[in-house]
C-alpha cells in the first residue's frame with residue numbers, strides 16, 4: 001500500500017470452518033462463525049483513527065480472515081454496519097474484505113453493495129482444478145471465473161490471491177494461473193508461497209514425505225516471474241508472502257517451506273539480477289578485471305545491490321569483475337545507466353527489459 005493509503009486491519013477469525021484446505025489449521029466444524037463483535041470493530045477503528053487527527057491520507061477498513069461472506073448473514077450485517085457508519089460520516093474512505101469464490105452470489109453482492117464495500121478479495125489459490133482438488137479447497141476453477149465476473153459486474157474492485165507450491169502445483173501451472181488472473185483484470189493481487197503450518201494436513205503429508213515444499217530459491221524464482229507479469233500488465237501486487245508475526249516464523253508455527261520475512265525484497269532484487277544479467281551476458285569477455293558502474297534512482301539502490309549485496313557478489317563472481325559501484329543519480333526510476341569502465345556504456349529500461357522477458361514465457 002502507498003504511504004498515502006492506510007489500512008485498518010480487522011482480523012475476523014473463524015470459529016472453525018467447514019472446509020478442508022490442506023495448508024490451513026482451522027478446526028473442521030460445520031458452519032462458519034466468528035467471535036469478533038461490532039464493539040471490537042468500533043474500538044479498533046477508533047484506536048487507529050485517533051492516530052490521524054488531521055488526516056490527509058485515504059483510510060480503508062479491511063476485514064481479513066478469508067471467508068467473510070460465509071459467516072451468518074446477520075453477523076455480517078452487524079460487522080459491516082460499523083465501517084459503513086464511519087464511511088458515511090467521511091471518517092474512512094473504503095471498505096474491503098476477503099472471501100472464497102464459492103461464497104459469492106448475487107444475494108451476497110447485494111448485501112455488500114448495501115454496506116458500501118469497495119473491494120472484494122478472492123482466495124483463489126490456483127486456476128488448476130487438480131491443484132485445487134488435491135489442496136482440499138472444495139471449489140473449482142469455474143467458480144472462480146463466475147465469482148470474478150459477477151464481482152466486476154457489480155462494480156466492486158476485484159482482488160485475487162494465489163498460492164505457489166501447493167500440492168500438484170508447479171512453475172508452469174503458477175504462470176498459467178497468473179496469466180488467467182491478468183485476463184480477469186483484477187484491481188490487485190497477492191501471492192503467497194505455500195508454507196507447512198503446524199497442525200495441518202500438509203504437515204502430515206510433509207512428515208510422510210508426500211509433500212515437498214518449494215525451496216526459498218524456487219519460491220523467489222516463480223514469484224519473480226509472476227511479479228514481472230503483473231507489473232507488465234499494470235496490476236498491483238499488494239503482498240508477497242505471509243506477514244511475519246510472532247507465530248509465523250520458521251521454528252514456530254511454520255514447520256517448513258519458503259518463509260522469509262522480506263521475501264518481497266528478494267523478489268524485487270531478483271528482477272534486477274535478471275535485467276542486469278540479460279544485458280551483461282553479452283559482454284563477458286569485456287569485463288575481466290574491470291569496474292562496473294551502475295547509476296540509478298536512489299529508490300532502486302537496495303534492490304539492485306540485493307540483500308547483503310547478493311547481486312553485487314553475483315556479478316563480480318559471474319563476470320570476474322574487479323568491483324561493482326552503484327551510485328545514486330537523479331533519473332527516473334525506470335532507468336538504469338551501466339558503464340563497464342573503459343568499455344561499454346548503456347541505458348537500460350526496467351519496463352522494456354520486463355517486456356522482453358514476458359514475451360518469452
Ligand code: SF4
Pocket residue numbers: 014017018019020021024025026066067100
Ligand atoms: S483456508 Fe480453507 S480451511 Fe482455512 S479457513 Fe479458509 S476455507 Fe477454511
